[in-house]
Amino acid sequence: xxxxxxxxxAWRVLLGLLIVTAxxxxxxxxxxxxxxxxxxxxxxxxxxxxxxxxxGGTQIILEAATPDGSAPSQEQxxxxxxxxxxxxxxxxxxxxxxxxxxGRNIVVQIPGPADQQTRDRIQASAKLEFRAVIQTAAxxxxxxxxxxxxxxxxxxxxxxxxxxTVKPTDDSDPNWVTPKLQAELLAFDCNAERxxxxxxxxPLIACESDGSAKYILGPxxxxxxxxxxxxxxxxxxxxxxxxxxxxDAKGTKVFxxxxxxxNANRLANLSPRDQFAFVLDGKVISAPVMQAAILNGxxxxxxxxxxxxxxxxxxxxxxxxxxxxFTVQSSDTVSATLGSQQLQYGLIAGLIGLALVALYSLITxxxxxxxxxxxxxxxxxxxxxxxxxxxWRMGFRLSLAGVAGLIVxxxxxxxxxxxxxxxxxxxxxxxxxxxxxxxxxWGRAKRTIYISKSINVLAAVVLFILADxxxxxxxxxxxxxxxxxxxxFVIFTHPVMQxxxxxxxxxxxxxxxxxxxxxxxxxxxxxxxxxxVTVGSTGRAARAKGARGEAEKRQTIAERKRAESFAAYGSxxxxxxxxx
Amino acid sequence: xxxxxxxxxxxxxGKTSFPFVARRKLWFVIAILLVVGSALVPLFRPVQFSIExxxxxxxxxxxxxxxxxxxATEAVRSVVSDxxxxxxxxxxxxxxxxxxxxxxxxxxxxxxxxxxAFDVKADEVADSFIGPAWGANVTRQSLWGLAIFLALxxxxxxxxxxxxxMSAASIIGLLDVLIITVGIYALAGxxxxxxxxxxxxxxxxxxLYDTTVVFDKVRENTAEDVNQTTRTFGExxxxxxxxxxxxxxxxxxxxxxxxxxxxxxxxLWFGAETLTSISLSIFVGILVATYSTLxxxxxLYAAFREHEPALIAHxxxxxxxxxxxxxxx
Numbered sequence: 001x002x003x004x005x006x007x008x009x010a011w012r013v014l015l016g017l018l019i020v021t022a023x024x025x026x027x028x029x030x031x032x033x034x035x036x037x038x039x040x041x042x043x044x045x046x047x048x049x050x051x052x053x054x055x056g057g058t059q060i061i062l063e064a065a066t067p068d069g070s071a072p073s074q075e076q077x078x079x080x081x082x083x084x085x086x087x088x089x090x091x092x093x094x095x096x097x098x099x100x101x102x103g104r105n106i107v108v109q110i111p112g113p114a115d116q117q118t119r120d121r122i123q124a125s126a127k128l129e130f131r132a133v134i135q136t137a138a139x140x141x142x143x144x145x146x147x148x149x150x151x152x153x154x155x156x157x158x159x160x161x162x163x164x165t166v167k168p169t170d171d172s173d174p175n176w177v178t179p180k181l182q183a184e185l186l187a188f189d190c191n192a193e194r195x196x197x198x199x200x201x202x203p204l205i206a207c208e209s210d211g212s213a214k215y216i217l218g219p220x221x222x223x224x225x226x227x228x229x230x231x232x233x234x235x236x237x238x239x240x241x242x243x244x245x246x247x248d249a250k251g252t253k254v255f256x257x258x259x260x261x262x263n264a265n266r267l268a269n270l271s272p273r274d275q276f277a278f279v280l281d282g283k284v285i286s287a288p289v290m291q292a293a294i295l296n297g298x299x300x301x302x303x304x305x306x307x308x309x310x311x312x313x314x315x316x317x318x319x320x321x322x323x324x325x326f327t328v329q330s331s332d333t334v335s336a337t338l339g340s341q342q343l344q345y346g347l348i349a350g351l352i353g354l355a356l357v358a359l360y361s362l363i364t365x366x367x368x369x370x371x372x373x374x375x376x377x378x379x380x381x382x383x384x385x386x387x388x389x390x391x392w393r394m395g396f397r398l399s400l401a402g403v404a405g406l407i408v409x410x411x412x413x414x415x416x417x418x419x420x421x422x423x424x425x426x427x428x429x430x431x432x433x434x435x436x437x438x439x440x441x442w443g444r445a446k447r448t449i450y451i452s453k454s455i456n457v458l459a460a461v462v463l464f465i466l467a468d469x470x471x472x473x474x475x476x477x478x479x480x481x482x483x484x485x486x487x488x489f490v491i492f493t494h495p496v497m498q499x500x501x502x503x504x505x506x507x508x509x510x511x512x513x514x515x516x517x518x519x520x521x522x523x524x525x526x527x528x529x530x531x532x533v534t535v536g537s538t539g540r541a542a543r544a545k546g547a548r549g550e551a552e553k554r555q556t557i558a559e560r561k562r563a564e565s566f567a568a569y570g571s572x573x574x575x576x577x578x579x580x
Numbered sequence: 581x582x583x584x585x586x587x588x589x590x591x592x593x594g595k596t597s598f599p600f601v602a603r604r605k606l607w608f609v610i611a612i613l614l615v616v617g618s619a620l621v622p623l624f625r626p627v628q629f630s631i632e633x634x635x636x637x638x639x640x641x642x643x644x645x646x647x648x649x650x651x652a653t654e655a656v657r658s659v660v661s662d663x664x665x666x667x668x669x670x671x672x673x674x675x676x677x678x679x680x681x682x683x684x685x686x687x688x689x690x691x692x693x694x695x696x697a698f699d700v701k702a703d704e705v706a707d708s709f710i711g712p713a714w715g716a717n718v719t720r721q722s723l724w725g726l727a728i729f730l731a732l733x734x735x736x737x738x739x740x741x742x743x744x745x746m747s748a749a750s751i752i753g754l755l756d757v758l759i760i761t762v763g764i765y766a767l768a769g770x771x772x773x774x775x776x777x778x779x780x781x782x783x784x785x786x787x788l789y790d791t792t793v794v795f796d797k798v799r800e801n802t803a804e805d806v807n808q809t810t811r812t813f814g815e816x817x818x819x820x821x822x823x824x825x826x827x828x829x830x831x832x833x834x835x836x837x838x839x840x841x842x843x844x845x846x847x848l849w850f851g852a853e854t855l856t857s858i859s860l861s862i863f864v865g866i867l868v869a870t871y872s873t874l875x876x877x878x879x880l881y882a883a884f885r886e887h888e889p890a891l892i893a894h895x896x897x898x899x900x901x902x903x904x905x906x907x908x909x
Contacts, residue, residue, distance in 0.1 A: 330711055331709040337642050342854070346842075364830055403855075404855055407839070408839055415831045455785065456786075
C-alpha cells in the first residue's frame with residue numbers, strides 16, 4: 001500500500017512545501033548576506049521590522065493643503081514628501097520613514113523622540129520663490145589662515161551692521177549686502193539646520209540644493225503661483241535638454257521687468273547679478289543666467305541637463321509652484337520602554353493562546369491535535385519568513401495591531417482544520433473507511449474552506465485599501481495569514497492526513513487517534529450499502545476503495561439509534577448520490 | 581457517560597436535534613430584544629469615544645515611582661492654568677493624562693513638567709496629539725469600508741450559493757452581531773477607540789466566515805431535497821445546522837482562546853491598551869457571531885424560502901408520505 005498513488009502524491013506535495021519554504025529562506029538570506037542598502041547595511045534581516053509603536057519613536061501625520069484649501073494632486077503630494085524628507089534629513093534624523101496616505105495625508109515616522117525644531121521644520125509650508133542673485137560663494141565654511149591652517153569663519157558678531165547704509169534701488173542691488181550678511185554668508189553651513197522660510201521682503205542666504213555653492217539672494221520678486229506649466233524638452237538646434245516655463249499674465253509682466261534688469265546686468269558684466277534663483281523650501285534648485293529680456297512669459301532654462309535632471313527640475317517647478325501648507329493631524333510619541341513592553345505583552349499573550357489552543361485540540365481531537373499544532377507551526381515559520389521578506393521588499397513594519405492580527409489568526413487558522421476533521425468524522429459516521437473518509441472529507445471541506453476564506457481575504461483587502469495606518473497593519477496580517485492558512489491546508493494538512501490514514505495508528509482507528517470509527521458511531525450497512533461515492537472525483541473514490549474492504553472488517557454492527565433516526569428524518573444516504 | 585463524540589454522532593444522525601428552525605419565532609423575538617436592548621445602551625450609559633475621535637492631547641508617564649494623580653494635574657496647570665485634565669492610572673503603574681488640545685510648544689512644556697513632577701526622563705513621557713478632524717476621517721473611512729465590504733459579500737455569496745436569500749440572511753445576521761457586540765462593548769464601559777473599530781471590522785469578517793461554513797452544509801443538505809421525500813425544507817436546514825454544531829462550538833472555543841489570552845494578559849497587567857481594546861471586541865464578537873449564525877441567520881434563511889411554491893409542494897409531499905407511512909405502520 002505504501003506506493004499507492006495518493007501516498008506518492010502526498011509525498012510530492014510535501015516536498016513542494018519544503019522547496020517553497022527553502023526558496024523563501026533563500027530569498028531572505030540574499031537580502032541579509034548579498035544585497036546592501038544605500039547606507040551599506042544588509043538590505044534585510046532575520047527579525048521582522050517593528051513599527052513605531054513597538055520600537056518607540058514619533059509619528060506625525062500631516063495634512064497637506066493648497067492655499068484654496070483643496071486637496072493636493074498626487075504629484076504635489078509626492079513633491080511634498082520629498083520636501084519633507086529633505087527637511088528631516090537636514091535635521092540629522094536617520095532612517096525616517098515618510099509616506100503618503102489616503103490622498104492628502106503625509107505620515108512621518110521618526111525613530112526616537114523629535115525635538116520642537118524638527119517638528120517646526122517639518123510643519124513649515126513649502127513655497128517656491130523667485131529671487132535675484134546678488135553674490136555667490138564657495139560652500140566652504142573655513143579658510144586658510146595666516147598660519148596656513150584652515151580656520152572656521154567666525155560666527156557673525158551681533159554688533160555688525162545689519163541694515164543697508166544706502167537704500168537699495170532694486171532687488172539685485174549689492175547695497176542689500178550688509179557687513180553682517182557678508183559675515184553670515186561666510187559662516188553659513190549648507191549642511192546645517194535652518195528654520196522655515198525666509199521673510200519675503202528681506203535678502204536670503206541659501207545654498208544650491210546639492211550644496212555646491214552659497215548665494216546671497218535679493219528679496220522675493222515672484223512666487224511659484226505664477227507658473228502655469230513647466231515641461232522638459234529638447235532645443236531644436238543643439239538637441240540639448242531644456243526646461244520650459246509658462247507663466248500667467250502677472251508673472252509675464254513682472255518676469256519681463258526682472259529679465260530686462262538682469263539682462264542689462266549681464267551686458268554690463270555685473271556677474272553674478274545677471275542670475276536669478278528658483279528657491280524651493282529654502283534651497284536653490286536652479287540659478288540660471290538671464291540671456292535675454294523675456295517678455296512673453298515663456299522663459300526656458302538650459303544647462304547641462306540630462307533628460308532625467310531636466311524632468312526633475314520641471315517637476316519641482318511645476319508641482320512646487322503652489323505653496324503647500326501642512327497641518328498636524330495627529331502626533332504620537334511612544335517611548336522605547338512602552339513599545340517593548342507592549343511587544344512583550346503581545347508575545348506572552350500569543351504563547352498562552354497557542355498553548356490553550358493546543359490543549360483544546362488535543363482533548364477534542366486526540367492525536368489529530370498534533371496535526372493542528374504541526375500545521376500552526378509550519379504556518380508560523382512561513383508567516384515569519386514572509387514578514388521578513390515583506391519588510392525588505394515593501395517596507396512592511398509589524399505594529400501592535402499587526403501582532404494582534406497574528407494572535408487572532410491562530411484561532412481562525414485552527415478552524416480550517418476543525419472543518420476538515422469534522423468532515424472526516426462525518427464520513428466515518430457514514431461508515432466509510434478511514435482512507436476514504438480522509439479523501440471524501442477533503443473534497444467537501446476544501447470547497448467550504450475556499451469560499452469562507454475568500455470572504456475573509458475580501459474583508460482584509462477592503463480594510464487594507466480603505467483604512468488608515470493602524471487598521472492597515474491589522475488587515476494586512478489577517479489577510480496574509482488567511483492566504484497562508486489556505487496554502488498550508490492544501491499543501492501540508494491534507495497530504496499529512498493522507499499519509500497518516502495509512503499508518504496503523506490512525507488508519508486502524510486507534511482509540512487515541514481521534515478517528516476511532518467505533519466511538520464515532522460508524523455504521524456498517526453491509527457491502528451492498530456502500531455506493532460509489534460520486535463526491536469529488538470518482539477516481540479518488542475508486543482509489544480509496546481498496547482500503548475500504550479492510551476497514552469494513554473492523555467495523556461493528558450498526559447501532560440501533562441510527563435506524564431509529566431514519567424513521568424521523570430518513571437516511572442520509574437517500575440523498576447522498578444526488579449530492580453535487 | 582456523556583461523550584462529545586456520542587453527542588456529535590447523535591447530532592449527525594438527527595437523534596439529538598436542537599430546534600433552531602422550528603422554534604425560530606422565539607429566537608427572532610430574543611434577537612430583536614437583544615438588538616433593541618443594545619441600541620438602548622447609550623441612553624443610560626453614554627458611549628465613550630477615545631481621544632482619537634474627540635481630538636485632544638494625551639501624555640503617558642511610564643512606570644513612575646509615584647502615582648499621585650494630583651502631581652499630574654498640577655504639572656499641567658503649571659503650564660496651562662485653565663486646562664481640563666483627566667488623569668487615569670493605567671497598567672496599574674503608568675499615569676495617563678488627557679487634556680484639551682495643546683499647542684506644540686505647550687505640549688513640550690507639559691511633557692517636561694510631567695517628567696519633572698514624576699522624576700522620570702523626558703524621553704519616557706509619551707505624548708500624542710490628535711486633531712479634531714482625525715477621528716471623523718477614521719470613522720468615515722471605516723463606514724465606507726463596511727459598505728463596500730457588505731456589497732461585495734452580498735454579491736459573492738449570492739453567486740456562490742446561487743440565491744440572494746442566503747446573502748440576505750448572512751448579512752442580516754451580521755448586522756445583528758455588530759449591533760449586539762457594540763452594545764455589550766459600550767455596556768462594559770469601554771471607550772470606542774480605533775483599536776476597537778479594528779476589532780468590530782474583524783468581527784464582520786469572522787461572522788460572515790462562520791455563517792458561510794454553516795450555510796455550505798445547508799446548501800449541501802437542501803440540494804438533496806429534490807430527490808428525497810423524508811425531510812421538509814426546514815428540517816433539512818435544521819439538520820445541517822445541527823450537523824455542524826460541534827464544529828461551531830469547537831471553532832468559537834478555539835478562536836476565542838487566543839483572544840481570551842490577550843484579554844487575560846490585559847486584565848492581569850493592564851498593559852497594551854491597543855491589544856485589550858481589540859481583543860475585547862473580538863472576544864465578544866466571536867461568541868455573538870456563533871450565536872447569530874445558529875439562531876438568526878439559519879432560521880432566517882429557512883423563513884425566507886419556505887414560501888417558494890416548489891418548496892411548499894415538496895414539503896407537502898413529505899408530509900403526505902409521512903402520513904402514509906404512519907397509516908401503514
